[in-house]
Amino acid sequence: MKRRNDKNLVRRSRLKEFSKQRRFLFYSPLKFNTSYKSYNPSNKRYEFQAPCNFSFLNNAEETISFFNEMIQLINHNGKRQFEIFIDIKNVEKLTIDALMYLLSIINNMKNVFKRRISIRGNIPLDSNINRLFKESGFFNYVKSTNIIPIFKNSDTIQIISGKNTDTRIARQISDFVSDKLGMTRSQCSFIYVMMIELMSNTYKHAYANNAVNRISNKWYCFCKYNNIEQIVSFTFMDVGAGIPTTVRKKFAEKLDFLNLKAENRYVISALEGQFRTSTSLAYRGKGLPRIHETCQSRKIQNMRLITNKADVRDDGDVIKGRELSKPLCGTLYYCELRKENIG
Missing domain, CATH: 3.40.525 (Phosphatidylinositol Transfer Protein Sec14p)
Structure with a gap:
């Protein structure tokens, strides 16, 4: 036998x-x-x-x-x-x-x-x-087969990567903006808070339910200062589950098997402060509404959020969204900071 x-x-x-x-x-x-x-x-x-x-x-x-x-x-x-x-x-x-x-x-x-x-x-x-x-x-x-010189420009923070919330990097970016735009640390404190929110959302939500298990939880960040226009452009990226996947959906929205509701609506509702956190904890879900408040105060401008099929723009007055034909696996956050607006 x-x-x-x-x-x-x-x-x-x-x-x-x-x-x-x-x-x-x-x-x-x-x-x-x-x-x-x-x-x-x-x-x-x-x-x-x-x-x-x-x-x-x-x-x-x-x-x-x-x-x-x-x-x-x-x-x-x-x-x-x-x-x-x-x-x-x-x-x-x-x-x-x-x-x-x-x-x-x-x-x-x-x-x-x-x-x-x-x-x-x-x-x-x-x-x-x-x-x-x-x-x-x-x-x-x-790695490169040829010797390629890496140019270091004082007007850029080269691509930074991390796995979870890193206060040192958040402080570095906040100090970079305050130095380039000639602002005080307290005036640029909202950048520090914004960075902490983006990092923590990536760590706690984006890779929480990674079914494929082929991707490790890393985010990437880049900053560049335009001396002519006196603007700092900020880009943050991760390749985890997008915002529409991780937000808390209502019962009727869960029954939307045919995806009749556009995904950009979930992102817009989260930005507007509707309680969308998947943890259902009262102290969570504050990050996106806080970013929208920063847009309304004109401290950041040209805010763009691309995640899954949602492509959302926030100019401070109106949040506009459109539906993409194919989903982005991850989340892209982009915004610009101008001296006179922060002041």
Whole structure:
């Protein structure tokens, strides 16, 4: 009986492995024919062509499609080893948010998946975009075959990454804004509070129910000062579950199986102060309403929030939202700070 049971166990294991392999044999690269140019079966290499306008802020639909197909390829290849090559040499316009999201995909995969999937790429040919590439601090997180000098610009805080709430980084960004705009620390204290809220939301909600378990909970942040316009632009990014997924929904909203209600409505209602925290704790859910209050006081302007299918803008008077055709896996927060508004 023992020999028979062992034999049956081996047979079942082989059948299970064979059925798994058969599923992947019928996997066709044609599913992802929008972004990648070619697939080489000899070295298992997929090549992806980045859009010419590589930006979530200026070209959300095309940029989201590019990244979604890459994520779909990673999630549906099981235990197979393969390589992804990202071609961005012909990019004509680039904003830091797309670069941060690319970096988050490369670095947030856990080690077991990094050993199976190698991600390579090139750099833009355009001199201005190439300079942004180097000044951003992108090469602090990836390896390069060539020696690429990293330009340090005193008007930027290079891409910073963290896993949970980091008061040191929040203070660093607050001090950067106060130094560049010539303000006192107390006048820029709201930036410190905003950073703490964004970090804590990422840590407590964005990666709380990570079913795939392939992504580690890291967020990314970048700041740049424009000396001519005297504006500090601020970008914060994570690749966890978006705000519409983590907010508390009412009973009727949970029954919306056909997704008739637009996701941007959930984000707008959370910004307006409706009790949307999934923890149901009275002291939680204050972050987004506080950010909206900061917009109303004109301390921050051009606020943009892209998460899942929601694309929301807040100018302080009116919150406008639109529904994207494809969801962004994560949350992008962008805003600008001007000296006279803070003063």
